[in-house]
Amino acid sequence: xxxxxxxxxxxxxxxxxxxxxxxxxxxxxxxxxxxxxxxxxxxxxxxxxxxxxxxxxxxxxxxxxxxxxxxxxxxxxxxxxxxxxxxxxxxxxxxxxxxxxxxxxxxxxxxxxxxxxxxxxxxxxxxxxxxxxxxxxxxxxxxxxxxxxxxxxxxxxxxx
Amino acid sequence: xxxxxxxxxxxxxxxxxxxxxxxxxxxxxxxxxxxxxxxxxxxxxxxxxxxxxxxxxxxxxxxxxxxxxxxxxxxxxxxxxxxxxxxxxxxxxxxxxxxxxxxxxxxxxxxxxxxxxxxxxxxxxxxxxxxxxxxxxxxxxxxxxxxxxxxxxxxxxxxxxxxxxxxxxxxxxxxxxxxxxxxxxxxxxxxxxxxxxxxxxxxxxxxxxxxxxxxxxxxxxxxxxxxxxxxxxxxxxxxxxxxxxxxxxxxxxxxxxxxxxxxxxxxxxxxxxxxxxxxxxxxxxxxxxxxxxxxxxxxxxxxxxxxxxxxxxxxxxxxxxxxxxxxxxxxxxxxxxxxxxxxxxxxxxxxxxxxxxxxxxxxxxxxxxxxxxxxxxxxxxxxxxxxxxxxxxxxxxxxxxxxxxxxxxxxxx
Numbered sequence: 001x002x003x004x005x006x007x008x009x010x011x012x013x014x015x016x017x018x019x020x021x022x023x024x025x026x027x028x029x030x031x032x033x034x035x036x037x038x039x040x041x042x043x044x045x046x047x048x049x050x051x052x053x054x055x056x057x058x059x060x061x062x063x064x065x066x067x068x069x070x071x072x073x074x075x076x077x078x079x080x081x082x083x084x085x086x087x088x089x090x091x092x093x094x095x096x097x098x099x100x101x102x103x104x105x106x107x108x109x110x111x112x113x114x115x116x117x118x119x120x121x122x123x124x125x126x127x128x129x130x131x132x133x134x135x136x137x138x139x140x141x142x143x144x145x146x147x148x149x150x151x152x153x154x155x156x157x158x159x160x
Numbered sequence: 161x162x163x164x165x166x167x168x169x170x171x172x173x174x175x176x177x178x179x180x181x182x183x184x185x186x187x188x189x190x191x192x193x194x195x196x197x198x199x200x201x202x203x204x205x206x207x208x209x210x211x212x213x214x215x216x217x218x219x220x221x222x223x224x225x226x227x228x229x230x231x232x233x234x235x236x237x238x239x240x241x242x243x244x245x246x247x248x249x250x251x252x253x254x255x256x257x258x259x260x261x262x263x264x265x266x267x268x269x270x271x272x273x274x275x276x277x278x279x280x281x282x283x284x285x286x287x288x289x290x291x292x293x294x295x296x297x298x299x300x301x302x303x304x305x306x307x308x309x310x311x312x313x314x315x316x317x318x319x320x321x322x323x324x325x326x327x328x329x330x331x332x333x334x335x336x337x338x339x340x341x342x343x344x345x346x347x348x349x350x351x352x353x354x355x356x357x358x359x360x361x362x363x364x365x366x367x368x369x370x371x372x373x374x375x376x377x378x379x380x381x382x383x384x385x386x387x388x389x390x391x392x393x394x395x396x397x398x399x400x401x402x403x404x405x406x407x408x409x410x411x412x413x414x415x416x417x418x419x420x421x422x423x424x425x426x427x428x429x430x431x432x433x434x435x436x437x438x439x440x441x442x443x444x445x446x447x448x449x450x451x452x453x454x455x456x457x458x459x460x461x462x463x464x465x466x467x468x469x470x471x472x473x474x475x476x477x478x479x480x481x482x483x484x485x486x487x488x489x490x491x492x493x494x495x496x497x498x499x500x501x502x503x504x505x506x507x508x509x510x511x512x513x514x515x516x517x518x519x520x521x522x523x524x525x526x527x528x529x530x531x532x533x534x535x536x537x538x539x540x541x542x543x544x545x546x547x548x549x550x551x552x553x554x555x556x557x558x559x560x561x562x563x564x565x566x567x568x569x570x571x572x573x
Contacts, residue, residue, distance in 0.1 A: 114229055
């Protein structure tokens with residue numbers, strides 16, 4: 001975080017505002033409880049006892065898009081589901097991130113057919129792709145940490 | 161925000177004529193949308209609810225949000241290559257789907273399956289049943305408000321996932337069953353892992369029961385809710401625990417045994433009242449019975465080959481490829497062209513954790529199936545949901561959706 005202790009033992013640290021904001025964002029990034037298919041079961045495993053996603057500040061999965069920061073697209077997105085998914089994304093408040101979990105969400109996976117959207121990036125901007133069918137919980141956690149590293153690099157553009 | 165405006169339905173209520181009652185058209189009752197993004201619809205189910213106050217008058221399920229075109233895709237693939245598709249259909253019961261599809265292929269070409277493979281298939285499908293019931297119990301309890309059960313269930317589930325990983329290399333989508341037997345024999349770590357699970361798990365079931373069975377909150381939310389009479393259950397085509405909760409003794413493992421289920425001793429638990437609570441008790445007891453079958457299958461596991469020796473349909477062992485020209489030709493033919501079953505059609509059924517899973521297969525003699533259709537329990541049970549939900553409070557609807565144990569991948573395919 002680039003903490004520099006300039007004032008001795010006064011208990012005060014100085015840090016760039018960007019770093020502090022980004023640090024706060026990564027430590028409490030609430031994912032949306034949004035399961036589509038098989039990957040949702042692995043997402044639940046990641047959330048549950050053994051893998052315990054709350055270690056990464058993801059204690060809560062919010063079913064409401066209005067309260068969530070991260071959309072984990074877990075599973076295949078059918079053409080019927082696509083407008084719903086876009087609407088949910090639009091309803092999320094800024095700043096928001098999208099993690100595409102699994103092969104189906106990332107590129108259509110094994111379903112190159114009429115029913116499945118060939119990659120969720122056709123509908124929403126994706127920040128991190130996680131490969132696997134379904135990805136192991138470790139892979140999902142790796143994807144989330146990758147996203148956290150990315151968020152820490154973000155620059156504040158609008159200082160108002 | 162454009163999203164907000166989109167979410168307000170601008171249509172005319174008269175368009176819903178025939179779906180909802182006359183009272184809704186007059187404005188006496190309200191029509192409410194539930195899903196497809198809802199934490200307790202177990203995936204992407206959308207319900208159109210007509211409510212009189214908090215009482216559900218009509219409930220119209222809208223499915224297809226997870227339609228994947230699996231059956232159509234299977235027509236374009238050789239028989240063996242479609243097995244991976246069946247895993248992803250009902251994703252809580254991958255082994256059971258594999259089994260239904262493999263049994264259909266084996267029936268149409270009259271392929272023998274060695275006893276060891278049959279026993280291992282039984283063992284692994286029963287472990288899958290426990291796995292599926294654990295997810296059901298965890299999410300059902302979570303929907304009704306018991307958070308800690310979910311965490312315990314998933315702790316035990318990880319042990320099962322480890323077993324599946326030992327046999328197949330994958331945690332969920334195993335694709336382990338193949339026409340004529342299995343992909344490979346089980347490795348030596350398999351038996352200790354299963355024995356460990358058998359000794360560990362019964363006490364955990366006791367834990368779940370201690371948390372729920374006599375819990376007054378749980379009883380309030382489940383007893384007398386979602387009543388289904390025996391006649392209605394049969395008329396609506398319910399199978400599995402949903403049917404047995406109404407007291408009808410119909411389990412395909414007992415009634416029409418497949419894959420040598422007749423060699424194993426187990427009981428079929430039956431309910432008396434046909435409500436959510438009875439179906440809960442049945443599924444918990446089914447986990448115990450499945451464990452009994454696993455124990456028996458492991459104790460009496462015969463030695464021998466793990467897949468058929470019929471080289472026209474089953475690939476030869478890898479070791480023979482370097483020495484036998486014939487094996488090389490068979491291998492090449494099977495992996496390039498595939499096998500050609502005789503013309504005909506078959507229907508096989510297995511008992512999935514949700515009910516009767518049927519596979520209807522038509523072959524036109526080519527290496528690809530002409531048509532594959534799955535009779536999936538989730539789809540049939542969803543059509544029973546309006547009947548089950550009628551007259552209950554909207555808060556109970558969550559429990560009723562949970563009790564029929566739907567998997568939307570299974571319903572939409």
